Amino acid sequence: MRDEPILVSFSERGYIKRMAVNVFKAMNRGRRGISGQTMREEDEIVMLIPARSLQTILFFSDRGKVYSEKPTRFRMPAYRQRYPHCNILSLDAGERITAAVAVPDFGLADFCVMATVKGRVKRVALKEFSSVRPSGMIAIGLDEGDTLAWPA
Numbered sequence: 001m002r003d004e005p006i007l008v009s010f011s012e013r014g015y016i017k018r019m020a021v022n023v024f025k026a027m028n029r030g031r032r033g034i035s036g037q038t039m040r041e042e043d044e045i046v047m048l049i050p051a052r053s054l055q056t057i058l059f060f061s062d063r064g065k066v067y068s069e070k071p072t073r074f075r076m077p078a079y080r081q082r083y084p085h086c087n088i089l090s091l092d093a094g095e096r097i098t099a100a101v102a103v104p105d106f107g108l109a110d111f112c113v114m115a116t117v118k119g120r121v122k123r124v125a126l127k128e129f130s131s132v133r134p135s136g137m138i139a140i141g142l143d144e145g146d147t148l149a150w151p152a
Contacts, residue, residue, distance in 0.1 A: 003054040008071055010047040010097060016085045018071050037100035039066060051102035058129055059089060060099040060114065062147040066139040067091070090135050098149040106130040118146045 005021040049056055051071060059067040067089045085097065103109075106127050115121045122140045129137070140148055 003052050006051055006053050006071055008047075008049040008051055008057060008100070009045050009104075010049070010085070011043045012046050013043045014085045014096070015043070016088055033083075045102055047097075049100050049102055052104065056106075058101050058103055059097045060101075060133075060139060060148055061091065061095045062098050062149050063092070063095050063138040064066075064114075064116075064138060064142045064148045065095070065136040066129055066132055067097075067134075067136045068092065068129065077109045089144065096149070098147070103129075112139075114148060116140070116142060116146045117150075118143065118147050 007021060009017045009019070049057060053071055055071070057069055057071055059069065061067070069088060085091065086112045089097070091097070101112075103126070106129070108125045111123045112125050112126050112129065113121065118145070120140070124139065129139070142148065
């Protein structure tokens with residue numbers, strides 16, 4: 001499998017899509033653009049993650065769990081296809097993804113820093129996320145009513 005640059009989009013309604021970067025082209029004046037993703041009117045893109053096809057993407061949920069997935073063709077949909085993230089990630093009922101990061105090599109960075117809405121901060125060695133089970137792993141313990149997310 002080739003290591004190529006990609007963009008991974010994640011929508012508000014929970015759809016995920018992988019697109020090759022070479023799909024997008026520079027346009028001259030008066031030309032018609034390329035539609036990167038068709039969306040329902042009520043849905044919108046909330047995350048656009050630049051990555052490479054052989055990297056690992058860490059998805060962090062509001063409940064303090066981390067999920068790991070490689071954006072290869074066999075595990076994540078390709079251009080013009082979008083799938084509900086529940087077909088790719090094993091989220092619990094009512095759980096939602098609040099952050100994602102592409103990791104080229106778990107040895108390149110030392111730490112991952114997380115912060116909750118109520119101000120709890122945790123620094124974890126990035127190597128601890130190198131082998132996350134498909135059911136996810138608890139990345140940060142949360143108090144009652146706290147979430148791992150940006151404050152609204």
